[in-house]
Amino acid sequence: MNWSKAKTVLIITFAILNVLLYLTIAKINKPQPQLLSRQDLYSIEEVLLQNNIILKTTIPQETEPMPLVKVTREIFDESFILENFIKSQKYEKYKENRYTIFKFEDKTIKVDGISFYYFEKNDKFKDMSSSQKEEYVQNFINNYHFKEINVQVEKISQGKEVKIKYFQTYKDYFIDGGWMEGKIDDKSFEFSKSWFGSVVMEKAKKEVINAAYALLKLVEIKTDAKPMVVKEIKLGYYFNWSSATKGEAVPVWRITTQDGNRYYINAYTGNFEEGK
Incomplete structure (x- = not known):
């Protein structure tokens, strides 16, 4: 086997994927949300596969602006x-x-x-x-x-x-x-x-990131070589203060894996909230 040629092919492949990934993220982060093309989605799935992350669900495309939610615990x-x-x-x-x-x-x-x-x-x-x-x-x-x-x-x-x-x-x-x-x-x-005894939605709404961007955060979060199988990605709210009696729940993309683990990605900022 020609190892030099194989190495060159791998370098070119990763370079192409990085370019596609950059273009996709740039499109995702435009002020006005856009639907990703099939090629965009394919590129994202390829990047995930390269990191042993397997999608067993469709990537949600359409989103609406969401407000924060004020919650008070029972x-x-x-x-x-x-x-x-x-x-x-x-x-x-x-x-x-x-x-x-x-x-x-x-x-x-x-x-x-x-x-x-x-x-x-x-x-x-x-x-x-x-x-x-x-x-x-x-x-x-x-x-x-x-x-x-x-x-x-x-x-x-x-x-x-x-x-x-x-x-x-x-x-x-x-x-x-x-x-x-x-x-x-x-x-x-x-x-x-x-439980949250009181839940009140605030008036001001903000755009949320595309689900695809949230999925790409898994590449950053994942720390081992084991396969990660994603069975669901869903938009909702998460209150990340276990000892607080009240506060604001933020919009999140919740990513659920086949083994039952859940990862929460802030749908405003794209930051990792929590996962287990």
């Missing part, structure tokens, strides 16, 4: 626990780091003001079917007034475990940064929640 404090769960029962209370922990009967509750965690261990779960376990989760949510309207629901049943996840939405956009989840198996039931 509060879970001692009075909430005493009023809704313990009432007149005997209980033990102590602090552990930022959490206040309540123990009564075979139950444990942990709160830190903006998040709630409940754990119950009981033999009654042993003989429950999957549908009964799912019903138990739903009844718990309804009985303790945790039910929300603007949600997307994901149900996972694996072996003896049933898990139901709730994702917050607003005007057809996801709002990540909070969660609600019920999990039950043959031995125990767990429930956790951290």
Whole structure:
């Protein structure tokens, strides 16, 4: 094999890809957003493939200007626990780091003001079917007034475990940064929640970057040689302050991989917000 010739071909190939990438990014960052051509999209996919990033979804093309969203977290404090769960029962209370922990009967509750965690261990779960376990989760949510309207629901049943996840939405956009989840198996039931009790969209709107530019950020973020398979890229909101009670959620492109990892790219600036 002529290694010198092969090396030259590789250098030329990468040079062409770099030029195409530069032209594509320049087009993406024009003040007035434009639809990318098939050649642009092909060039982007080639660059991603060169970095072992495989697309298993289409790249969204059309976007609209988006505002920031003001969010305020739901509060879970001692009075909430005493009023809704313990009432007149005997209980033990102590602090552990930022959490206040309540123990009564075979139950444990942990709160830190903006998040709630409940754990119950009981033999009654042993003989429950999957549908009964799912019903138990739903009844718990309804009985303790945790039910929300603007949600997307994901149900996972694996072996003896049933898990139901709730994702917050607003005007057809996801709002990540909070969660609600019920999990039950043959031995125990767990429930956790951290939610935005107030969501208000601001008036001023700004243009957002093209999804293709967000995908190209993966080249910068990716640190290993393992294949990364992208199964979804979607526009929505993300609040990247886990301990804050309120603030502004920013528009983001959320990139979800086949192994369940999520990467958030700021849709205003193109900066990497967070990924896991």
